[in-house]
Amino acid sequence: MPVEWAGSGPELLVVIDRDGGGGLRSQLEDQLRDAIRSGRLAVGERLPSSRELARALTLSRGLVQDAYAQLQAEGYLSSRPGSATRVAAVARSAMPTPPAAGGEKSGQIQFIADFRHGVPDLRLAPREDWAWAVREVCRTAPNSAFDYGDPIGWPSAREVIAAYLRRVRAIDATADQVVICAGMAQALGLVLRVLAASGAGTLAFEDPGAGVSMTEQATAAGMTAIPIPVDADGLDVPALDRTPARVVIVTPAHQWPTGVVLTGPRRQELIAWARRRGGVILEDDYDAEFRYDRDPVGSLQGLAPDCVVSMGTVSKSLSPALRLGWLVAPRRLAGALAESKRIADRGSPAIDQLALATLIESGRYDRHLRRARTEYAARRETLLAALGPGLRVTGLAAGFHAVLHLSAGTDEADLIAAARQRGVGLYGMAGMHHAVRPSGPQLVLGFGDTPRHAIETGIAAIADLLGISAVGSRPS
Numbered sequence: 001m002p003v004e005w006a007g008s009g010p011e012l013l014v015v016i017d018r019d020g021g022g023g024l025r026s027q028l029e030d031q032l033r034d035a036i037r038s039g040r041l042a043v044g045e046r047l048p049s050s051r052e053l054a055r056a057l058t059l060s061r062g063l064v065q066d067a068y069a070q071l072q073a074e075g076y077l078s079s080r081p082g083s084a085t086r087v088a089a090v091a092r093s094a095m096p097t098p099p100a101a102g103g104e105k106s107g108q109i110q111f112i113a114d115f116r117h118g119v120p121d122l123r124l125a126p127r128e129d130w131a132w133a134v135r136e137v138c139r140t141a142p143n144s145a146f147d148y149g150d151p152i153g154w155p156s157a158r159e160v161i162a163a164y165l166r167r168v169r170a171i172d173a174t175a176d177q178v179v180i181c182a183g184m185a186q187a188l189g190l191v192l193r194v195l196a197a198s199g200a201g202t203l204a205f206e207d208p209g210a211g212v213s214m215t216e217q218a219t220a221a222g223m224t225a226i227p228i229p230v231d232a233d234g235l236d237v238p239a240l241d242r243t244p245a246r247v248v249i250v251t252p253a254h255q256w257p258t259g260v261v262l263t264g265p266r267r268q269e270l271i272a273w274a275r276r277r278g279g280v281i282l283e284d285d286y287d288a289e290f291r292y293d294r295d296p297v298g299s300l301q302g303l304a305p306d307c308v309v310s311m312g313t314v315s316k317s318l319s320p321a322l323r324l325g326w327l328v329a330p331r332r333l334a335g336a337l338a339e340s341k342r343i344a345d346r347g348s349p350a351i352d353q354l355a356l357a358t359l360i361e362s363g364r365y366d367r368h369l370r371r372a373r374t375e376y377a378a379r380r381e382t383l384l385a386a387l388g389p390g391l392r393v394t395g396l397a398a399g400f401h402a403v404l405h406l407s408a409g410t411d412e413a414d415l416i417a418a419a420r421q422r423g424v425g426l427y428g429m430a431g432m433h434h435a436v437r438p439s440g441p442q443l444v445l446g447f448g449d450t451p452r453h454a455i456e457t458g459i460a461a462i463a464d465l466l467g468i469s470a471v472g473s474r475p476s
Contacts, residue, residue, distance in 0.1 A: 001391045011210045016057050024059060033302065036087055037172060038075050047077065047083040066080055068082040073265035074298040088268055113458025114425035117220075117257070117401040117446030120435055124375065125319040126359075126368045133355040133371065148348045151178030151342035153326075160357035161326055164365075165312070169288065170300045172305040175311065178324050178346050179337050184284065185217070192221035193281060194336045195247050204228045204245035204455075206431040209256055214249060223247075227434040230255055234262030235271040244342040252300045253288035256443070257432055259395020259403060261297055270300075274307040274318040278332075285435070287314040289369055292377050293400040306330050314356065316400075316448075319371060324352055339451030379447040381454060386459035388468055400448030403429065406441040407467060415441075418465055424458045459464050 003089035014031045016024060036042040048056065048066040057064075068085055071077045078088040139144070145154065152158070158175040165171040181187040192203065200223065205214040207227030218225035226243055229236045235250050250270070252262035261453040262270070274281050283300045291297070305328075313325030327336050341347070380396055387393060392405040408417070412428035420427045429442035447455060459468075 008146065014057065016059065021222065025063050025067050027166065028064065029070055030089045031069070033170060033213055033298075035053070036072050043087050045087045048437065049084070060240045063422070064469075070295060071259070071296070073262050073273070075264040075300075075303050076266065078268075082144060088264065088381065089272075102467060105332055110423060111425050112423040112461060113450055113454040115427065115443075115445045115447065115450055115458065116425055117427060117444050118401065119320070119446065119449045120316050121372070121375065121449050122319065123449075123451075124368075124372050125321075126364070127361060129364045129368060130318070130355065131312070133364070134351065134356050136356040137351055142349075144166065145350050145354060149347055151345075151347040152186045153178060153348065154350045154357075154384075157353035157357040160360050162328075165310075165328065166300070167401040168310075169296070169310075170302040171310060171328055172302045176328050177305075177334055178326055179329065179334075179341055180353055181311075181341070182345070182348050183315060183320075183323045183325045184286070184313050187215075187283070187313075187325055188217050188284075188346065189220065189279075191282060191311070191329075191333075191342045192217055192223060192247070193355070194333060195342050196221045196223050197336070200246045200280070202226060202243065202245040202247065204240055204243060204248040206230050206250060206255060207436045208258060208429060208436045209251070209434075211432070220411065227436065229436045230258060232260055233266045234260055235266065235270060237266060237273055240270075241273055241277075246277055247282065248279065249282040250273075250300070251284045251286060253285060253297050254291070254395075254398040256284070256286065257395070257403065259397065259399065259401070262300070267300060267303060271304040271307065274304070279307065279318055280333075281308045283308055283310040285310055287316045287399040287426050288312075289317055290373055290376055290400060291358075292373075294399045296398070301328055303335070305317070309333065317365075317372070318328050321459075322352065324348065324356060325354060370461060375393060379450070379452055382452045382455045383445065383447050383459070386456050388467065391466065401444055401446040403468075404443040404445050406443065408440055410441040412441045412443070415443075415465055419462045422461045424462050433437075 015025055020321055037472060047053070050061050054061040054064045068077060072079060075088055077085050079085040093438060115225045120354070156176065158178040158180060161180070162175045162178050165173065181190065192444070203214060203218040203223050203225045204209060205225055207229050209226055215225040226245060228248065233253065234255060240248060252267065254261065255262070261460065270281060273279065281300065285299060288296045292467060299310055301308040307330060309330065310328040311325065315324055381399070383402060384393060387404070393402050394405065395401065395403040412430050416426045416428055427444050429444055430438055
């Protein structure tokens with residue numbers, strides 16, 4: 001039987017349905033987000049304590065605390081020790097939402113372990129599921145699916161992707177805001193060209209970060225690119241505010257490459273900057289599905305759909321070879337982006353779009369993600385055990401890379417070269433810094449495409465180079 005909480009006014013805010021309404025915590029989080037976005041919970045409004053709300057809804061207090069913590073991390077709520085939990089200052093949308101691998105070769109060296117980053121386990125690519133989905137589409141799709149179609153994507157595929165992103169990433173969008181693209185590179189290129197045509201001349205990007213590719217994309221769009229420092233809370237918004245940039249690209253759920261999460265207060269600062277500057281935030285949601293210590297932090301777009309363009313792909317979740325992704329645009333940019341996509345290529349392959357939609361609707365996509373998440377979590381533990389307790393490792397809460405902090409005075413380049421001579425591929429952090437000086441020598445250790453046995457073998461082969469006296473034993 002549904003249990004209700006009406007808040008301080010007459011409007012119904014939360015209805016918990018134990019008879020088929022989905023997970024209890026998900027129901028609570030989704031309905032509180034909707035209440036905040038719609039303005040039914042006003043900025044600054046006090047929420048009941050976790051004990052009070054748990055009693056009103058007959059839920060466990062821990063469940064309510066977890067839901068509050070999730071919404072604080074996403075920037076919807078704010079709280080200080082000793083004070084009430086309240087709706088955050090910029091949590092309400094400015095615009096209403098309408099209803100609704102070992103043994104791999106690199107150059108001439110045969111690696112026993114290659115810790116390259118940014119690549120998922122290519123062995124885990126769900127080939128049979130993908131083949132099944134393509135067969136289903138070819139068997140059941142109407143003849144019109146084999147025509148050119150809508151340049152921004154097959155309508156039913158955009159519906160499925162929008163519903164998936166609302167469910168999994170807490171995005172605030174409908175299908176008409178979704179543009180299906182040929183991966184992240186095309187999505188970013190389309191957005192930058194549209195923004196450059198509207199007068200934006202500078203793209204700000206995270207430092208450390210993917211500065212080379214950001215500079216290439218900005219230059220191709222006729223823009224300049226400038227780095228903005230990242231600290232333990234994410235992008236330094238005051239530093240951004242001191243630049244002329246009106247466009248910034250961030251990786252808020254799992255910063256590339258440091259692994260920090262853009263905190264709730266920092267999200268609020270960034271959104272306030274965008275609205276004050278008339279700017280646009282580009283959200284690279286590149287590996288948010290893979291988080292190990294808690295539920296994935298919700299999309300930044302869901303907090304501010306009027307000024308955030310969210311971009312995602314299946315490159316990490318399925319395979320880079322599919323070259324299939326999407327962007328979710330503010331309504332004021334949707335028309336220009338649709339035209340830009342039409343000019344670029346008249347649309348991405350419809351059969352692949354429909355295959356992805358079929359995979360999602362069948363539940364096979366979620367099952368694949370659960371299997372992959374379990375495997376990456378095991379590799380994460382294997383890496384930590386192999387490195388042992390004496391080394392500092394950060395950035396492991398999500399994704400499939402870690403940052404290893406080396407001893408002061410270690411020469412990154414020398415260490416990488418020595419490891420390669422032993423058949424181990426290592427990659428340094430120094431080249432990912434631009435204007436900001438590195439705090440010390442660091443390695444980015446990818447384990448997405450590196451099996452567990454290769455992780456153990458590789459770390460053992462370079463243990464002395466890392467200063468490991470005895471390789472740690474694997475935890476039970």
